[in-house]
Every structure is written in structure tokens, then in C-alpha cells.
Amino acid sequence: MGLFSRRRPDVRRLTRKGDVAGLVAALEHTDQVLDRGGRRVDVGASVRRDAAEALGDHDDPLVVRGLVVRLSDENEAVRLAAIRALRWRPEDDVVLALAGGVGSWPSPEGDGSRAEALDALLEIRDPRTLELLVVSIVQRASDRPLGPSDASSLTAVLEMNGDDAGRVAWRLVPPLGHERMEVQDRAETVLTWLGSPSVEPLIAALERPDVRRRAAKVLGELRDSRAVEPLVEMAFDHEVVVRRTVAGSLGLIKDPSAAPVLLRSSRDTDYGVRDAALRALNELGAAAVVLAVAQLQQSLIAGDEHRVLELGEAPGEPDAAASPELEFTASPEPEFGHGHEASAPDPGPRGYRPE
Numbered sequence: 001m002g003l004f005s006r007r008r009p010d011v012r013r014l015t016r017k018g019d020v021a022g023l024v025a026a027l028e029h030t031d032q033v034l035d036r037g038g039r040r041v042d043v044g045a046s047v048r049r050d051a052a053e054a055l056g057d058h059d060d061p062l063v064v065r066g067l068v069v070r071l072s073d074e075n076e077a078v079r080l081a082a083i084r085a086l087r088w089r090p091e092d093d094v095v096l097a098l099a100g101g102v103g104s105w106p107s108p109e110g111d112g113s114r115a116e117a118l119d120a121l122l123e124i125r126d127p128r129t130l131e132l133l134v135v136s137i138v139q140r141a142s143d144r145p146l147g148p149s150d151a152s153s154l155t156a157v158l159e160m161n162g163d164d165a166g167r168v169a170w171r172l173v174p175p176l177g178h179e180r181m182e183v184q185d186r187a188e189t190v191l192t193w194l195g196s197p198s199v200e201p202l203i204a205a206l207e208r209p210d211v212r213r214r215a216a217k218v219l220g221e222l223r224d225s226r227a228v229e230p231l232v233e234m235a236f237d238h239e240v241v242v243r244r245t246v247a248g249s250l251g252l253i254k255d256p257s258a259a260p261v262l263l264r265s266s267r268d269t270d271y272g273v274r275d276a277a278l279r280a281l282n283e284l285g286a287a288a289v290v291l292a293v294a295q296l297q298q299s300l301i302a303g304d305e306h307r308v309l310e311l312g313e314a315p316g317e318p319d320a321a322a323s324p325e326l327e328f329t330a331s332p333e334p335e336f337g338h339g340h341e342a343s344a345p346d347p348g349p350r351g352y353r354p355e
Helices: 011-017 020-026 045-054 061-070 076-086 092-104 111-124 129-139 148-171 181-194 196-205 212-222 225-232 240-253 256-265 271-284 286-302 305-312
Strands: 032-034 040-042
Touching: 011 020, 011 045, 020 045, 020 061, 045 061, 045 076, 061 076, 061 092, 076 092, 076 111, 092 111, 092 129, 092 148, 111 129, 111 148, 129 148, 129 181, 148 181, 148 196, 181 196, 181 212, 196 212, 196 225, 212 225, 212 240, 225 240, 225 256, 240 256, 240 271, 256 271
Parallel strands: none
Antiparallel strands: 032 040
């Protein structure tokens, strides 16, 4: 039983006649019928697929536009035919549509289209590919979280456009404050995947009230010692959630220079801040804490009241809840004077491990 059927285009005849306009019209053909279960099925998909395959050798702008529209077709076979027909075309709308598809097609049903489109993008080698892909991944309309297919796609494009990662990271700072929580989460994850190029944009983002907590969190996940000083400056922020996040991030970075401030945070008025600070001190290890205490003792002996306050006094008195007991575990001893970056696994796409 036909619902929206119309005369079925003869793609072979149109191809023999060289009727490009007819083939472009066939790209829009639909023929929906009801199956035995009462569900609608589009049996016109094979026509759209055949028309896309027949148009692969034509350079007419109308052809390109028609094929680009088919990249959003619900049928996987039609999408694959359109991708293959557009594979060598560097036009702006082609690159934009291919990147949009890679970032938005669902998994696993869209995996075939994603792989084909990604290969096409790598062959076209447009310098904007990384930026377009990241925007597509982060801003996609669905609430689907990021997964292995997103990580592998980004990894492949980074190998081609890696020099552009820093500029792309700057573009990801505003989405950290997006009205949709899933967009914030995806921006945070992609900034982590980008790795070291994200550090400077995130440090600058610490000055923005709408994104500074998220920025502090990602800086901890990146485990880069460049973030220690700006995070230390936020350790006594007026917002409790920021203080908790900063203490946790300093623990992840494991830079011994943060120990004095973490000691002070361990006497914060908020239990959560104290707990995060003590956990961070455990991560730093005993040597870093001993060094911080020694600095405090030296300041006491020297009578440097300002330095004593800086090292040992937390703003306000602790609340009635008892502070967690500091127990040093078998954490590795901190390495003093080694390099610029803290020792940690690479958090970028190559190190991505899905749950």
C-alpha cells in the first residue's frame, strides 16, 4: 500500500540519456509503504542510492548541492553513495557537511558513513577540518555522550591538522558555559583530548566567572605544571565549589610546589575543601608535605608573620565537622627540578580509554 509513492524514476535510462537534471530529481525520490506490521518503510531509498552513484562524475553545482543534501539521508546506503560521489570535491559546503556528519551520525548505525566521510576529509585535506569536526562533535543536537568513535575520528584529524589544535582549544572555552549541560561535558572532554594546546586557553578561562570551575577541573585532568600557579591563586576563592575543584586539580597535577597552599586549604571552613586538600596532599607524598612544613617552621623562626599566614592559616576557622585524617599512602615520591610537565599519562585522544 503506497502512502507517498510516485512514479519510480528509471535511473539507468536517465544515465544513458545523460539527463543530469533528472538524476538530481531522483535524489529526492521517496516511496513509503506500510509493511505487514503497520510500519512505514521507504522503498525509494534504492533509487536515491543509484542516482547518487550515477552523479559521481558530474561537476555541476546543482549535483554537488543535491549530493550534500543526501549526506543527511536516513538510509545508510544512500549516505555512503553520496559520500563516495563527493569524495574528491573540496567545496566549502562539502567539507562542512562531511565534518558535520562525522560528528553527528549515531553509533553504531552510522559507523560506516562516519568511516567513509572521515577518509574523504583526510583526502581533501582542508585546513579547517579539525575545527569543523570539533564544533560538530561538541555542538551536536543529540544528548549522546562522546565515545570511542569520536575519539578515533579526532585522533585521525589531529594527525593532519595538529598545528591548529591551540586555536581550536580557544574556541572550546565558551561552550564550557553553554546552557546545555551535555555541550559543557563534551567541550570539557575534547579539551582534555587535545592535550597540551588546551592549557593556555584554560588558564585564561580561569578569569571568566561562567567557566572557571570547569576550566580548573580540566587543567587538573591535563596534569600540566603550568597550571599550578594560576590554580594556587584561586585556592581561596569565595565560592566553595571552586575551592574544592582547585584542591582536587592540584592533587592530580602532583606538583610539590602546591603543598604549602594545600596545607592551608586543609584547614578550610568547608569539609569538602578540607577533604580534597588532604587527598591532594596524599597524592603529593610525604616529602612534599615535609618540605612545606619545614618552610612554615622557618617562617616561624624568622618571625615572618605574613609568610606564616600564607603557609599555614586558612581563611576562617574549620566548621564543627572533623577534618579527615591525613594518611600518606604509597604514592611515588615527587621529582624535584624535572622538566616543565608533571608526570602523567597523555590525556589526549591517543590515551582515551572508554568506560
